[in-house]
Amino acid sequence: MKCPPIPPDEIQRLQALAAYGLSTDRPLPSLDPVVQIAARMFGMPVAAVNMIGNDHVFFAASTGVGEVDMCRDVSFCAHAILENDVMVIPDSHLDDRFSDNPLVTGAANLRFYAGVPLLSPDGYALGALCVIDGQPREFTDEDCERLRELAKMTVDRLELRRIELSLEKARPSFEEFARNSPTAVVWFDEHRKIVNWNQAAAALHGYALEEGNGMLADVLMPECARPLFQELVHEAVLKGTFDGLPIPETIYGLRKDGTEFQLGLSLFCWQERGQLVFNAHLQDISAKKREEAELYRLANTDPLTALANRACLYREVERLLALGTPTSVLMIDLDGFKDLNDTLGHAVGDAILCEVARRLESVIGKTGLAARIGCDEFAVLLPDTSDPTWVQCMAQTIIDQIGTPLRIDDHTIRVTASCGFATAPEHAEEALELISNADLALFRAKRLGGAQTFMYVNLLRMEAVARHLYGLELQRALHQGEFVLFYQPQIRLSDNSLAGAEALLRWRHPERGLLSPAAFLPALQSGPLAATVGTWVLDEACAQAAEWMRYGVSHFRMGVNLFGAQFRMDDLASRVISALDRHGLPPEALELEITEDIVLDHDDLVLKSLQLLRDKGVGVAFDDFGTGYASLSLLKRYPLSRIKIDRSFVQGMIASPQDKTVIAAVLDMADAFKLETIAEGIETEEQRSALFAIGCAEGQGYLFSRPLPATEFAEIYDIASPLQQRA
Template sequence: MNTTGKTKKELLDELEKIRLELQGFLERSDSHLSKLQKEYLEETIFINVSEGILITDSMCRIINVNPGFTHITGYTPQEVIGRKPSILKSNKHDQQFYNKMFLEIDQNGKWQGEIWNRRKNGEIYPQWLTIVPLGANRSGFLGIFTDITRYINKDIKIKNPAYYDPLTSLPNRHLLHDRLSFMVSHAKRNKKLMSVLLLDINRFKVINDTLGFGAGDLLLQTMSNRLQSCLRDVDTIFRLGNDEFAIILEEIAQPQDASRVAKRILAVCALPLQFSDHELYVTSSIGISIFPTDGEDMETLLKNAEAAMNRAKEMGINNYQHYKPAMNAKAFEQLTLEHNLRKALKNNELMVYYQPQLDLATEKIIGAEALLRWKHPDLGMISPAQFIPIAEESGLILPIGEWVLRTACKQAKTWLDTQNKKIVISVNLSARQFQQQDLVSTVNKVLQETGLPPRYLELEITESLGMKNPELTLRTLRELKSMGMHISIDDFGTGYSSLSYLKRFPIDTLKVDRSFVMDIQTDANDAAIVLAIIALAHSLKLKVIAEGVESREQSQFLLEHGCEMVQGFLFSPPVTPEEFEKLIAKK
């Protein structure tokens, strides 16, 4: 039978026809085959069909096989006749599986289904197998099977598109759970190691946003092909979501085998990809969990592989990490922190501190940077470095950021009304806030609610944030600037600004990052960078403020070279509104 181009359903229909024809002949005799039957089988079916056929006696010893059997399994008749079909077992199925098989043969006179067996060369593969007893006295058994490896992915799509990713032709998360549960059971029975790898494409959203979904789709398809080129036939790849893949490595000898695969994947996937006129360079992060040391069930292995993947992201681009128990401890700590942060906004645990900004020539306070602080009722003051990244990831930065903006504007309005202090309040905008479509309307609403004139508000964006999407940045900044407020670029010198965009941005101030100010007197490179920033700002008719000023020597250096404003511990750390008022009174 020629199987080329046939669907699995058509193949199975033909197998059933062969089985019925064979059974019809065989059931005419309770003894061995008659001469006529034997000649028919050998000349018409046994020799000519591509399916594997085997016949056993009542003791389940093989008494005959056809050339199709040899072609599929690799065993010659001489190697199997007299032996039991268990020679083909893959050990993927437990005894309960075979018990059900023979029970169904006893009750229904037939068993038919998918089974995994092993070829002579050791390769494990899927078969579609039909088994029927021979004759009324069950003098033996007839088995007909075909290799369905090539039909597996097609069958997934036919059975249920929900299990199949149409873009990459890979099985998805649903099949991952089924397959991984099965492989864990298999590894337990055979006391074998196996591994789960979770892979995430770094900055995939940026590619989608800048080059379009066509580039993103091409990247995913290319990654799928590259991943498959790195693996053995027995390993399996799944697409889990937008930019995430899972890989099951079956029966590895040692954990280092998973490391070698991860290194190979990182190297291959980092090769450039051509899309239209763009050459894309893609990096990935991989997390690895090993059965049984990192988990003895599907859920634990996936959870721990994800924890390792997140750690790989933190460690930098093109990185892989093996799971370590401390990773879950950190994840739990972050989850707890996020839960507490949600309550903090409702329970008034958040507060805004203000760090004075001074005119360097007169050392008069002319502004203040609003800085978020969190005082937990049990844990005390929690560092912004701990909770700000969690607020960003969880989306809590949006309501928190609006609260900070409103609180700072309200405070500046209070100082203006009660003390006639014209303090310009600087408020940082996070990446998530800046990407909000209603950012401009939100800022306008806060100014109207608090009554603060826009000229007393300065909004800060980081240099790297401004350059992520410079055209969007330009439009947004122009809208904000048209309302009458000030705009500054924070942490200047730490990113990669395009001067052509920088001169177009409607900004008022460049803020020198503290990392350059810190060693300004001892590091010639830092001093040169600060001088270059001051010169650049003045050439663009912008003012300069230096942050992190902690010594008189730093202050004097900045004054001598034309820096207009400073902030830092030399003058005051961030303080409460009450303490800030005292500083104003002193100055």
């Protein structure tokens, strides 16, 4: 366990904390609503305002907290106060600082933690507002922003506490304190007669300033609230303080004209010249309550479609299953939505999503809950039913309804959807498992070709486990050096001389032998190792190219395929430049190959990184050109140096005039954009001659060579080391 370090300003921090007069025996009731809102907002069982003392911690407010170790050394919040922002621990079992912490291994079972420091006006960390769960959780940037907003509310209420204590020590006169304060302040005596009030208090209740003196404070609230107020003042007179009394956070206030409003009430009491003086801070919190309701709505609603969001769906499924209610979950994904969005524009795409949401609600009516849980992914929750035949019928109705053509602007659009569903208790007894199983059924429905429905079966879970095990194999392959690069030559069609090579990934599996990319690349690209393997490929290919160039190969370039995940890394351009410098390879000897999918998935990131690399002299080739939707527009926007003509056109160009025409058109466009070209998949001399005749400069394919290990490549193209040359 890693104990939290003591901050360098510890003495000043503890002095700042002492100014609030808080301790284990003196919590702050005004903070209770904050932790309750936090627990509801994030769907967490535990929320707390935790103050960090010298060697212990204590709760200023909490909800859902049981018996816990209050030692500072084990406190997560003692770590959080050292952060400048929200500290999130998605799974404490996976964090070296906390995996053996008693709060993690003991009865508390703390698995998830998110906490934000609470700072004094001078910037000293007093403690943290935190939310806690006994299971791992995700916490988005939006969640962090909401927690920060609640922390601001917490700090405001702490400041009220500090002001109260400072007033008890050195109470300024009413004129000094409240005359121009924007806070509505009323002073009254033990008989509840108003001694003075400020302009803000008079205006809040619709009176002139001079009307307040001598008036009973009771008239500031409706008759139904007065007995509680009178009892509170009576108790405070007996105790000499309001501390420990159950002051309601909200009551109703009454204006002079008889209108009522939600009133936030804070009451204070102190001795002044031997007599008790009472002070009330008043606030019209109607707008605040509306804001809290809006925050709750935002936390549970998709902003585009106004459907429930993922978090709301999960909580409702969890609630139903806890009650033992038969429940079905349908996961729905729009087929080909990305292409529609890219082709017709995001405005039309958003309109499609809103119309799909409306159609979902029209199908299910008030019988269930519709949610948007991803870009083009929706879900439907159907309580009180687990009959697979009925759910299948509902799924098909949804698919049919979504598939009805819709009219948006000047476009008539037909959207198809796939649906997978699972039922409880037949397929799951826990919310996360039920939703996951429905998602697996959706995955199978998509693989069937779209516009299909599929009910979860146990085989789907077994297949998912197999994919997971395959992912573990990929991790082993990376760490044990089972990945290797083969090289396919790129040839000048004019004289069959070597122009370069494309580095191609292979897997030397210890049991299955040498595997081609078709056997593992889809799993690798969609998994967490894509960026790491891509970095290894880049470094290995640069090293090999630099070695061959040192052996005398001139005017040579190395083509390296990029994974989309590499653009999500910290800085792709810096990594590429670093690899070039590390191996002494000139930038023009490297050509990075990208596909349309990569560009469309990471548009802004790709454009920025590639522009930086082109400025350095690195080549950029557009692979599989002509097979997608957006290829022509990409020629204008992206800093390309070469177009790779897809093998599907090359294979058909002799028998198909249309394919040959497409290639000729691509060559003309490349010439207009001053781009180089290379044709893939050349297998016959006839194809090579035809390509050269219509202006294609380079090619690669089995006519010249299959992909080869580096040693065989060097032998065929007579690349010898200086030692071999001397021999």
